[in-house]
Amino acid sequence: MKNESMLREVKVEDAIGMVLAHDLTQIIPGQFKGRLFKKGHIIREDDIPALLSIGKEHIYTIELKEGVLHEDEAALRMARAVAGENVVYNSEPHEGKVTLKAAIAGLAKVYKPFVDDVNETDQVILSTVKNNTVVKAGQSLAGTRVIPLIVEEIKVERVEQLAAHHKQEMSLNGALQTSGLIEVKPFRPLKVGLITTGSEVFKGRITDKFGPIVKEKVAALGSEVIEQRLAPDDSEVIISEIRYFLDIGADLILVTGGMSVDPDDRTPGAISRAGARIVSYGTPMLPGSMLLMGYIGDTPIMGLPGCVMHDPYTSFDELLPRICAGEPIVKGDIVALGYGGLLGC
Ligand SMILES: Nc1nc2c(c(=O)[nH]1)N[C@H]1C(S)=C(S)[C@@H](COP(=O)(O)OP(=O)(O)OC[C@H]3O[C@@H](n4cnc5c(N)ncnc54)[C@H](O)[C@@H]3O)O[C@H]1N2
């Protein structure tokens, strides 16, 4: 049974009173791209000039047989199979496409092995943002669509089976504690302790430029720098400021400056001596290569190099959202930043 056999091609002039099988799109470059007629519309005599003006001399009417789905139904079933926590979608597809959107601001989680498997399947597509994208409420996360107007149901069942399989795999390997293959993790409001090192700042020779930038980046994710403390290039002072923030219960400690190779660069040593387990000193991103990621007990601590102050996007911008979303950072996460991590420098 061929798909085409269920579609009936009718001249527009003969289609009055018939039901349109799919949305019809009009494109006027620079002015409009959108739906001119909706699936299900009953063709009237005065629609004919508009149909002819978008190049439609014939239209499809449709009669669906067992085991075959219309593009709208197929896209909806795919959306249902992939949507997880804090993801919403309109129950009415548009031009055969369903768009999944973020219900809240947060960190988009997209399970790439699943997306790849879906897209290996002929005639169906799942197009997504990248894993770990920071999203606003209402932002698009993914689109589902099938390529033909009508598709064998078995293709959509394949997507549903893949979804079930990957969810099981994810829960077994503990990779993600998630409810779905595409979801949004909310940001938790962290109390952030900020230590700004550098004798030139401490002694007032120059004005601090790190503080305002770090505060803004932290606030943009719904957290707050509770206090900023200055330290000279002296390991003992830096260590005691780290202990201060641990004592007052900071959820995240950020230490700026002194991260590279000069004799006065004391920050990495001080973080280690304060008892940190170092996940990585050195991050394969440029800029942001001198960033240090570690933990003291469960409290994340980061050493931020000078580039965080002057480059708009660094390894700090990759890792901070994940920490705010409550994800532990492991060595593999740092390793994965290298591929595609050359942004500047
Ligand atoms: N030979 C090498 N040179 C550099 C390396 C390296 O591996 N080998 N790494 C480079 C990278 S990458 C970075 S990033 C920079 C800076 O790293 P630091 O974190 O050590 O930065 P500092 O030396 O402490 O300061 C650099 C510069 O920025 C000024 N500064 C520091 N803190 C503040 C502040 N709070 N407010 C205003 N200005 C600040 C400081 O006075 C210096 O002028 O190193 C590369 N070099």
Ligand code: MOO
């Ligand atoms: O830590 Mo640096 O960014 O590579 O400039």
